[in-house]
Structure formats: structure tokens, C-alpha cells
Amino acid sequence: MADSAIAFSAKPNFRSEAVGFLTDATLCIGCKACEVACKQWNDLPADNLGPMTGMSYDNTIALGAETWRHVAFIERTADESAIGSPVTWLMLSDVCKHCVNAACMEACPTGAIIRTEFDSVYIQPDICNGCGYCIPACPFGVPQLSAAGAAQKCTMCYDRLRGGLEPACAKACPTESIRFGFVEELYASGVARIAQLRERDVDARLYGDRMLGGTGAIGGLNALFVLNDAPETFNLPAAPDLPQRIVPRAFAATAAAALVLCAAAIAAMQERS
Amino acid sequence: MNERRHHAGDMSQSNRRRSAAPTSPASPYGLPVIRRAHWGWLVVVYFFLGGLSGLSAVVAALASLTRGSAASETVRAGRYLSLAALIPCPLLLILDLRKPARFLNMLRVIKLRSPMSLGVWGLILFSLVSGLGVARQAASDGFLGAGRLAAVTRRLPEQTLAIVTIPLGLFLAGYTGVLLAATAVPLWAKRGLLLGPLFLSSALSGSAAAIAAALAVRRPSHGEVTALARLERIATLAEAALLWGWLTRLGATAKPLMSGGTGRAVRHGAAGAGLALPLVLNATATITPAHWRRSLTLIASALTLLGGFLLRYAIVFGGNRSADDPAAAFALTRAEPRR
Ligand code: SF4
Ligand code: SF4
Numbered sequence A: 001m002a003d004s005a006i007a008f009s010a011k012p013n014f015r016s017e018a019v020g021f022l023t024d025a026t027l028c029i030g031c032k033a034c035e036v037a038c039k040q041w042n043d044l045p046a047d048n049l050g051p052m053t054g055m056s057y058d059n060t061i062a063l064g065a066e067t068w069r070h071v072a073f074i075e076r077t078a079d080e081s082a083i084g085s086p087v088t089w090l091m092l093s094d095v096c097k098h099c100v101n102a103a104c105m106e107a108c109p110t111g112a113i114i115r116t117e118f119d120s121v122y123i124q125p126d127i128c129n130g131c132g133y134c135i136p137a138c139p140f141g142v143p144q145l146s147a148a149g150a151a152q153k154c155t156m157c158y159d160r161l162r163g164g165l166e167p168a169c170a171k172a173c174p175t176e177s178i179r180f181g182f183v184e185e186l187y188a189s190g191v192a193r194i195a196q197l198r199e200r201d202v203d204a205r206l207y208g209d210r211m212l213g214g215t216g217a218i219g220g221l222n223a224l225f226v227l228n229d230a231p232e233t234f235n236l237p238a239a240p241d242l243p244q245r246i247v248p249r250a251f252a253a254t255a256a257a258a259l260v261l262c263a264a265a266i267a268a269m270q271e272r273s
Numbered sequence B: 001m002n003e004r005r006h007h008a009g010d011m012s013q014s015n016r017r018r019s020a021a022p023t024s025p026a027s028p029y030g031l032p033v034i035r036r037a038h039w040g041w042l043v044v045v046y047f048f049l050g051g052l053s054g055l056s057a058v059v060a061a062l063a064s065l066t067r068g069s070a071a072s073e074t075v076r077a078g079r080y081l082s083l084a085a086l087i088p089c090p091l092l093l094i095l096d097l098r099k100p101a102r103f104l105n106m107l108r109v110i111k112l113r114s115p116m117s118l119g120v121w122g123l124i125l126f127s128l129v130s131g132l133g134v135a136r137q138a139a140s141d142g143f144l145g146a147g148r149l150a151a152v153t154r155r156l157p158e159q160t161l162a163i164v165t166i167p168l169g170l171f172l173a174g175y176t177g178v179l180l181a182a183t184a185v186p187l188w189a190k191r192g193l194l195l196g197p198l199f200l201s202s203a204l205s206g207s208a209a210a211i212a213a214a215l216a217v218r219r220p221s222h223g224e225v226t227a228l229a230r231l232e233r234i235a236t237l238a239e240a241a242l243l244w245g246w247l248t249r250l251g252a253t254a255k256p257l258m259s260g261g262t263g264r265a266v267r268h269g270a271a272g273a274g275l276a277l278p279l280v281l282n283a284t285a286t287i288t289p290a291h292w293r294r295s296l297t298l299i300a301s302a303l304t305l306l307g308g309f310l311l312r313y314a315i316v317f318g319g320n321r322s323a324d325d326p327a328a329a330f331a332l333t334r335a336e337p338r339r
Helices: A002-007 A033-042 A103-107 A158-162 A168-172 A183-199 A243-268 B002-018 B041-066 B068-086 B088-096 B100-108 B115-140 B148-154 B158-181 B192-216 B223-257 B260-287 B290-323 B326-332
Strands: A019-024 A069-077 A087-095 A113-115 A121-123 A178-182 A205-207 A223-227
Touching (some): A019 A087, A019 A183, A033 A069, A103 A113, A103 A243, A168 A178, A178 A183, A183 A205, A183 A223, A243 B041, A243 B158, A243 B223, B041 B068, B041 B088, B041 B115, B041 B158, B041 B192, B041 B290, B068 B088, B068 B115, B068 B192, B088 B100, B100 B115, B158 B290, B192 B223, B192 B260, B223 B260, B223 B290, B223 B326, B260 B290
Parallel strands (some): A019 A223
Antiparallel strands (some): A019 A178, A113 A121
């Protein structure tokens, strides 16, 4: 069963020099070493933790301007209605997907968001003028405006990559739940991992892959995920698509409406006897 | 950050309330899947004034091209109104940036798939062309004196300016709908093809109403006022049809426009005050004695403009509510083709 499912999944067109992440939910122990390593290397302020959220051990809640890795804790109970029934935990370190066709980058009116030589998606902090368009454009809710006013998100540790080092999160992860490497190789090992997990009857799937309905015009993710439940359970959209796909058609529809309205306006303003 | 903590508080409470009942497996703790824009009142006002400026200029240009001097009052009022609505626009856009001093970074690039990038360039081009049109109008109205400047300005090619103004004005009023459609926000993206046409028709009804009001103050029975009333009626009917079609085709995603403050803005504001009442008032105006006509036209125009403003308020703020709703986001991103 596992084999046939994988055979149907066409391989996305990754660029050959692309590097990225493979984040495996089945290996995550929720230690948050990635969150801390990211903050330390990128000099990001600590999250202003107030009262505990009550959402399991998740007190960072979401990716944000100063939280570029976020470890989600999801508690699954066998019987929702029974108080005190045993709980199983799902844990996943979420991150910017460094989309092959990135919605944030297409939206950005200043050209602040660029694709690097590593095929990662990078926001130039000195260019961004805080228009905020990338924030609702991202299908995964990743970038946020910082208090200083610029959009911020994971840089895939661009400075470390330039220096030949792997990103801080992957370096810190003690279980290899976060792996860094060439996306083609990560994809292959992700597919192999899915097959292995399915043999053990784990409901495993590779996120960012067409098995799940794919990523539409996004064309694949450079940050792939091994999930052991439906994507929605991890707050990930099952079949995201590139919002800018609509732009040519939406302008065409608007132009058509403009023609009709102009014709109606000319007719309405003619003299009547 | 504060907002996020605040939100988390809300979510944990609702989660606690629900904890005994079976919950949907989707979206743990009901957290948003995508993130809302920071856009608020500045953007609402910009959408409103940009539409008004764009289509007032278009109405003036169409009137001058097809009616010539027979519609000179419409042309004059349309051009001055367009200028008045245009002046605050760049300011509103700049103030909405979190780093206003970097506004000029918008002019580093032109990106054909970024409606915001196109919009900034469109606004600049429109300002230049319609600015020349206003200057020419001012010269023939004698506002530029009788010197060299006025003489030169009067030689500007009126027809060419009008022809170029039309597509630029339409673009300024309609691109904002495309800008919203090209996001992951369910309310804006789901039936996004209809947003540009909806904004256009609403801008047309508002512009016709505003120009009609300007003319009616002095001569409520004038033929040009009746012509503008006809135009307003047609645009209002188109807007009503588009709004109804959009809302019904949105299905459950229309929730933010059915409830709360944004819901009231749609029902009482955009539909009630902005569409239904002006249609009735303008119809009444045609059969009432002349001395009532002015008040009826003025009230109808004010209501049309108010409705157009509240429509944009509901769409912008409703979109922000929709971005917070994980169910709406998941409904948009199921494994079927989305539009
Ligand atoms: S996940 Fe969002 S922020 Fe990251 S590259 Fe894709 S669109 Fe941009
Ligand atoms: S907020 Fe900054 S990075 Fe985001 S779209 Fe605007 S200019 Fe680009």
C-alpha cells in the first residue's frame, strides 16, 4: 500500500542547487532546542511569555517576527469526551517553507524579498518598508511585522550558509528531526521515511508533496515535513496554492467589467427627448 | 507580540470551554492558519477616495468625449472632485507603511504579479495625466489668470488627455480588488474575480452621486443632473447584482459579512443605505416638484457615498476577521481545485 501511494506521487521540480529542511514530526521530542538556537544565532529577543497558554507545552503559539522556528505541541486523545483519557502528543517544529514559487516574494512591492543563491527566500531588512502585503499573502501565515516595522521570518541562516555552516536549528536538533541538505536528497529520504513508517502502520505523509493534493502553483516546498497525522492537525493547509495565480484573470475580469460600465455610462449620459 | 498573547488568551479560554466536548481534529486550539494584514482605516479611506478620484475623472472624460460642451458642468465638477479625492491618497498610503520614510522603495521595481506594485505606479501615472486635465480645466475656468501659463495650459490636447485618463482612472478604482484577491485571506481570495468589478461599480455609483450632488446644489432640474441620476441608477444596480452574487457564492466564507459590526455595515450600510435607499430616493425625485428635488438628490448622493465607504470598511475589516478563522482557511485549501 505504501509503495503504490508513493509511486503515484510525481516528483516536484526542485532546482538542483536548492537546499532546505526536512522536519520529521515522528522524531521530534519537543525539546525546543531549535527555537532557542535560532534566537541565539539570529539575536532575536525572547518571547514575552505571560501566563501559560494552556495549549499543552506550547507557549510560543505561532511563528512570528521574532520566532522563526515554532515547536507545536498537539495533544490527541483516543476518546475526546472522557476526562482524563490518555493523551498522545504530536510535536512538530514549524518554519518558513521557502516555497519554490513564494507568495510573499511575488506580493512584495519593494523587491525586498529575494531568492538567494541557495534557493531560500530572504527578506532584506534594509529594503522592506513595512507595507505588510507579504503577511496575508503567505499561504502558511509565516512572516510578521516586527516592532521596528519590517517584515521578518526565517532566513535559513543565510549568513551561516555563506560561511559553509548548516542553519542553527538543524545543528542544534538532538534527534535529527530537523535535517538540512539538498532538497532533492531530502525529498528522497522523506519518501523512504514515509515508506518505513507506513510499514509500521504509522499514518505518515510527506508535506509539500502531491500525495496530499500538492502545493498547486507554489510548485513545491524547500522545507519539507514528515507528518504523522493530517496536515490540518498541525495547523497546515492540506492543499495550499499560490494566491497570485488569480492576478491575470482578476485583472481581465476587472477590465471586462470596466468596458461594460463605460458603455453603460455613455448610454446613460446621452440626452433624452 | 501583545496581540499574539491576547489572542492566545482568548483561544485557551475557548479551548477550556470546549474541552469536554468532541472537537474537530482540525487546527489545534483554533489558532489562525494564516495571518491577518495590519490594514485598517487608512486603507479603507484610501480605497474609497482612490475609487472616487479614479471614476470621477472617468465620468468627466467620458462626458467630455461623447457630449462635449453639452456636459461641461459634469466635466468641470468631475475633474475638480477627482483632484480633491486624489490629494490625500499618497499620504494615506505612506502613513499606512510601518516605515513611511522608505516609501520610495516602492519605486525600485515594477512587478506585474504584485497588484500593490502596479497600483503605486498606476497612482503616479493617473496623478500626472489627470493633473494635466485639471490644469487645463482650471485654465479655461480662468483660475490661472490670463498670462503665459494659462495660454500654454489651454493648448493641452483635451481629447488625448481624456482618452488616457479613462484606463488609468478605471485601473485606480479596480486594482484594489485584485490586490485583496491575490492573498491567502479566505474572504478576499475565494471569489476574488468579483472584487475588482465590485469596487469599480461602487466607485462609479459614488462618483456619479458626488458629481450629481455638486451640480444639484445650484440647478437641481438641469438635464445633466438627470443624466447623472440615470448613470447612478445603472451603477447602483450593477453594484447590487455584484454584491449579491459575491456574497452568495462565498458560502460559509461570507460569515464575517453576515455578523457583527462588519455584517451590519453590509446589511444596513452598503445594501440598505448605499443601494436600496438611493434607488428609491432618486426615483421619487423624478416625480416630485422641483423644490424638493435638490434635497432628495443630495440625500441620495450622501447615502450612496456612505454605502460605498461602509462596503470597503466591511471588506477590509471582514477580511481581517476571516484571516483569523482556521475553518475558512482550511475550506479554501482542501484538496480540490479552489476556484
Ligand atoms: S512559507 Fe510564506 S514566508 Fe515562507 S517562502 Fe513561502 S510564502 Fe514566503
Ligand atoms: S512588508 Fe516588507 S517584505 Fe513584506 S511585502 Fe511589504 S516591503 Fe515586502
